[in-house]
Amino acid sequence: MRVPFDELQAVLAAALRKAGMTGDRASLCARLFAEASRDGVASHGLNRFPRFMRMAARGLVDVHAAPALVAAHGALERWDGRRGPGNLNAHASMARAIALSRLHGVGCVALANTNHWMRGGSYGWQAAEAGVIGVCWTNTLANMPPWGAADPRLGNNPLVIAVPRGDGHLVLDGAMSQFSVGALTSYAARGEPLPVDGGHDAAGALTRDPQAILDSRRLLPIGFWKGSGLSLMLDVIAAALSGGRATHEISTDPEGETDLSQVFLAIDPALVPAGDLDRIANAVVDSVQRGDGDVRYPGERTLATRIESLREGVLVDEAIWREVSDQLARP
């Protein structure tokens, strides 16, 4: 079913306020959840909201906590997320990186002790909407075997890269596994095979069977050894710069995944002559889309889904929507 975006956001905000979150924070937290669903990433939007509320009820997410500055060196800052809501912490950190980039050309915030940031792309769109280049990543619980091994010892550590553009921002948002756990679950639920190999089955053979990969827990890194190495580097940098936990120190219980480490980098293109960023980005996109085939630029599908959602309502899972609405109605 479809629900108007404003209604989705309002219901989530009311649920957050009922859980004790204060006014503006509840509005922003609800907006980030609602925007994820609006943009086609329900797995980190409404569908993830009940787990967020359970983790808040258990105290793993502190709805009142805001990040605190720990150390600063010019354009580089270390912040403690104090187990606050992951999307609010990430939004505040990217905002700080953007502010630092206005002063220094580049800004970098490393954030420790935070919670799942939900849709990573949110902070890429945030940077692009502020007119700056944004790069950010998070570590995760161990959910991907390193190349050469069979058991999950790496996170799939999503990486986000964003470039502002008048005619649709370029926003890349991707895990270091070929498919996220959410994507595998969706394919399995629909009974569809993956379009390309997504992991190894229990016997060690490459497979397009999403359930076989969920069972074996052998997600494939993008580019095999390359994504495995990338994931390791992202984890080391996030943990070391922030002083927070690395993947091997994070609980492997999905309901207990907390104390994550993240990095937010912003580059203010103020020294790029006016108009050049748009001109160059447009020319690259055009050069890639001209000719044979159907080639999308990063962010293109997101924008199309957003426009559809705002026109026709946001697609929601009916059972989850009722669950959230019903809980709100209870005293």
Added chain:
Amino acid sequence: MRVPFDELQAVLAAALRKAGMTGDRASLCARLFAEASRDGVASHGLNRFPRFMRMAARGLVDVHAAPALVAAHGALERWDGRRGPGNLNAHASMARAIALSRLHGVGCVALANTNHWMRGGSYGWQAAEAGVIGVCWTNTLANMPPWGAADPRLGNNPLVIAVPRGDGHLVLDGAMSQFSVGALTSYAARGEPLPVDGGHDAAGALTRDPQAILDSRRLLPIGFWKGSGLSLMLDVIAAALSGGRATHEISTDPEGETDLSQVFLAIDPALVPAGDLDRIANAVVDSVQRGDGDVRYPGERTLATRIESLREGVLVDEAIWREVSDQLARP
């Protein structure tokens, strides 16, 4: 055959001086070529040297040119490479990014109008040896189809990420294609199949046949659509920040590939408490290598090859070594 590292470096330096490069620049340029071969990347070491000399003779590489500062905004600078030697330009740019990071915590140099940087990993090792985190990338000529199309419109834009560590720096150096053109050529010359799919053949089927991919020019991006998107983002950022050319503006003749755009980013971990970077990096590497399988950390194989080369001499292609040595002997 194997040649002592010092001899390799001395011969290359003499050849560069004969071509008009001045003393210290010739020494550094030769060292970077020799180190690539020493570290097991002969394709961007000695094997690439004759092409470099041809491009210098044709004036595409100006052996006398050094980068010039174009614009600065705090920790972010734009430099013009003036078609100087790619490895010298890249080394100078990473050195400048490192210096900026000492001042500002983070430093970023965007470089336009440069030449092929040879082994990208060189500038990762450079950052790590200076005790800073380094990230850099380059665009390239179009050599990889974007996901969804069949003809090459993206570069494979190598990305380098480095973290300093007492017990062996972590240095990732990888193209956005599953295999570099050099790797495909090596597999084809040995008559070996690729260990995983590396591209599409002319009929559009995924294949492990290196020659079929060299013929079709359909290299596979790492992670399919993911590497395709990553490559596009790296190209846009490099061209826009530097004001240089994007992939679609670069000659597709390998002997005419010039005017590349690159980005060099350094993060000084001065606010990380002493010892923490090593402790965290060691723990992550240990967590990934403990248990089943044979798991390498990024840079591990490079270091092993380096030690072997310094002990037993650097492996060189005999024909190329004679070609370079003979040209030096001529008046």
